[in-house]
Each structure stands twice: as structure tokens, then as C-alpha cells.
Amino acid sequence: MASKYVALPKGVSEKDFDGAISKYREILGDSSVLISAEQLASYTKTMMPVSDTEHAPSAALLATTVEQIQKIVAVCNQYKIPIWTISTGKNLGYGSAAPGERGQVVLDLKRMNRILEVDKDLAFALVEPGVTYQQLYDYIKEHKLGLWLSMPAPSAIAGPTGNTLDRGVGYTPYGEHFLFACGMEVVLANGEVLRTGMGSMPNSNTWQVFKWGYGPYLDGIFTQSNYGIVTKFGFWLMPEPPAFKPFVIQYEHEEDIVEIVETIRPLRINGVIPNAVVIAHALYEAPVKAKRSDYVSGPGSIPDEAVYRIMKDHKLGIWNVYAALYGTQEQIDVNWKIVTQAFSQSGKAKILTEKEAADDPAFAYRAKLMCGEMTLTEFSLYNWRGGGGSMWFAPVSQARGSETLKQMALTKQILTKYGLDYSGEFIVGMRDMHHIVDVLYDKTDPEQVKAAYQCFDELLTEFSARGYGTYRVNTAFMDKVAETYGPVQRSVHKTLKKALDPNGILAPGKSGIR
């Protein structure tokens, strides 16, 4: 018998689901409860190498108030309906707007999009989940607040709440986003509303300025988790500096990454370079300037020889180190001297600033990301092979040259085995690096889909076998990654889950927790 639903939540009968849907309609109104295939298409397309039907939602709910969400969780508890919360829903390459498991109901908070407060003096913001970076950017400009955003590369269409809750990164000195989060409001599975930190205290005005409150710090357990639904999110903004100097340093050999990292680490830890530096491989930058098909055709990874031709033709290094200095002109002048001296020592580095590189499209978009300007140019990556297949492979590495070289070589070796290219970069924290590789493949080609899946699986297996953990992963591989962190962490996660959400209604499966 054909169902009127695209999918049903696991273990829920159609009759019970009918009951839940009619209650959701009472709470939200008919037009905010989506169930038709046409309405759900935008929640179903993913870039992962599995059939989109495996992540098809049964419905999507568009809530706009905390009260509505409290009522929704009551219905979910009654009927045991799992809901997958998204804020701006642009988790592209990590699962997009689709739920972690087939049949889950998406709770879409995009329309809950008020900017509640931006404090110019204390430089913080409090927003609802649906606020995009573009919206906040426009607000700050309109009100001449002189504050900068730190955003991931999908800037304009993504948002601070979803990005930070998945522990995403940006490229300004505030680039490790969760470090700059300050205060959340969370609807718990039982409908209670928790304000974390100072927000728990009635009449407190320090919710967005002091992170810790009193007692165990709770904000962390609501990131990459399924313990609550975040409905307000506070975070710090960077005052616009008087001067900003972006630059790129190019190197010609893959082994040079050792020298690069050894040079950068002290500059980062000592704060000479304050932002999240990116060390991008030529193949990460090439799509902005070139087409893969101009250099290679047929199966197999792109050969090194073709990569060198791309570098020559498009003025790229094999490694391209993007960073910036911020402050007064005097501060920048002093730090620039330190940076150029450090990088000039071996004679291998080519240092370029806006003067030489302003017209270069790769430099231009990186410079925008480093000062909080909107750009989506990095999506050029999707044109490299075409076909819309992408998964981020994101192992963490020490900021130590020998380690980065090892990780790069291992990644490349495994990608090559499956005929895929190394589109990789390292995002430099202070002591760590997020090694970020876009595993690009053609999702319209069943052979490549299969290869990409196996390749990703092997990357996770081989990296964890060597003690390299992954910081974030797409929804098809959450259990696999959770497993690599061992049984004790998994059991603690589960204990918390049972205590906070005994019916398992909130995003079961997120980070392997159910």
C-alpha cells in the first residue's frame, strides 16, 4: 500500500504518524508542516556517496518560537518521533539539510531568525538559529557597528549557530568558533528551557560576556550532540582593526610543508600571526582558476606532472599559505618584519601581498574570508570533477611539520588507490591543525560513488589505526568515527543521552549517540 509519506520514522506506524502530524499542524499551522515529496526535495539532496533515500526525511517542521518547539518535543515524546534540528541547514559535505537517518523529522529553525542583540562596546551578538552570516553582516553595516564576523567559506548562506554547534571554523583571529561562543538557550527533550552559564541567573546581564557561570560548564555538551535544541546563541565579535594585511606565501615542493609548519607554529603560538592560517595545496586552489578536464581525462588521480603544469599556468605554489596581520599600521609593520624574516631564511618561499596578488581570484577570496567579507568562491571545488559529490575528510594533526607530511602522504596514497585527487588544506589552530580534504567525486557516476565510499571508509580506518582522530564527519560515517574514540567515551555519551532524552527523540545517531 502506497503511503502518503515519503518515509516514516523508524518504528512508528503510519497511523501514529498521522496523529503526530495533525498535532504539529495545530502547533505550527498547515503551511509550516511539510510532507510532500516536492516540499521535502530541498531536505533530501546530499553530497554523500549513498543513495539520498537513505537520508530522506518523513517531514519538515518550520518553527519560529521557543513555545512552539516546547510543544513539538511534547508531541515527539508522546509518539516517539525522532527530530533532526537544523539552523541554516547548509552543512554541505557533512550531510546538508538531510536528517542523519531515514524517516527522521527535520526541525528547521531557519525562520527563527531574529538578531536579538549586537553590543558595539562589548562586541558580542545574541542571535536566533536561523540568522545567516549575510543577515548579520548587513545588520552590522547598517548600524555602523564596526565589528567583524568570522565565517566558514559558505559565509553568506550559512550561519553562526549551526556552524558553531557543529564546531566549525573560520579564518579571522576568531576562527575557532566555539572558543568565542558565549551563552546558549537550549530547549531540552522534556520541554524545559535552559540558559547556559550566566544566563541561568534571573536578571543577569553577563550572559554574553562570561562563559563559565557556576558549576560544571555545559555549553560543550550541546555541540556535535543531540542533547538539546539550541534556540538562542551568543558569541563574540572582533572589533574592526584599523589596518589589515593579507598575504600568501608560496612553496614549490610538497615536502616543504615541513618547513612551512615549523616556521608558522611559533608565529601562531606567540600571536604574531593571529588568525587561522590556511596551508592550501595547489589542488585546493586550482578549481578557482582551472578545469580538471583541461589537464587530464579518463580514470585515475591527477598525476603530479599535471599538477605542476597547473601551478605554472596559474601562478600557484604546491603549497599556498594564506594568513593576515591585524592591528594598527605600526603593529603590522613590526609583525610583518618578523614574518618576512622567518619565511625568508631558507630562500624557498615566495611572499606575495595585495600589491602583487589583489587580482588573483584565489587570493581575493581568501583575503575576504580573513576579514569577514561574504564570498562563495570556494564552491569552485565542486566544478573540479562536477557531479556534486563531496565529503570532508577532517583529521586533526599536531602543528608539527613531520606530522603534516605523514598525513598528507597517507591521504594521497589512499585517494590515489581509488582514482581520486588530493584537494587538501591544513587550517592552523595554535597547536593543532585541521587537515581538511574535500573528497570530490561525481555523484552521477555509480562507479565513482562506490569508490568514494570505500575510499572514505579506508581513510577513516587507516588514520584512526595510527591514532589520528577526525574532528567532524558527514552523517553517513558518524558511527564509524564515534567507534574510533573508544568505548568509554561512547558509554558516557550514552549515559548523558539517557538522562537528558530518555525517549531518544532528539537526532538519534548524531555523533554516533543514540
Added chain:
Amino acid sequence: MKKSGQVASVFFFILTTMLMSNAWSAQEGTLSTGQVWKDGAEIYTKVCAYCHETNVGPQILNRQLPAVYVRAIVRNGNRAMPPFRASEIDDESLEKLTNFISHKTSQH
């Protein structure tokens, strides 16, 4: 003198109602939604153009692309083009956007 006093009090009135309607601690139910798209051009500039005028996606202006086609691509996505949900671009705004794209004959 009197006039400016009036202006000031009207201004004060507007300001306080604005502040009240922005005060998130007030009753949630009474609050208006945050952002609303002004017109098709705004959506084009603040979403589509970042990809469609930077060589990420193909040019879509000046091609008289049929509105139904544009709407289908926006809602479903296609290969490298991500879909956009009705919660991001509501149906009415999408209509304005597709009109803008279909009828735009020359801009740059």
C-alpha cells in the same frame, strides 16, 4: 521650539516601541519575524550572484531562463548546485526572484 519637542517625543515613542518589539525577553508570541526579502534583486545579489557571477555556477541572467526551470533548480538543486528551502527563500520571494531572472535582459 515646540515643534522640535514634538518631534523628539514622537521619536522617543518610535524608539521605545522599536525597543519593545526587539526585546527578546518579552513574550515570544508577540514578536515579528527577523529577516524578510525585499525583492528578487536582493535575493539574487545576496545569494545567487556569489556563485553565478564568479564562475562557480553558469551565468543565469540575460538568458531568458523559464521561471519554472529556475524554480525547479532552486528547490531541488542539481549536481553541484545546492537546493534552497522554502524556509530560506519563501515561495512568494522565489516567484519574485524567478521573474527577476527570467526578465532581466541586461545589467552589466
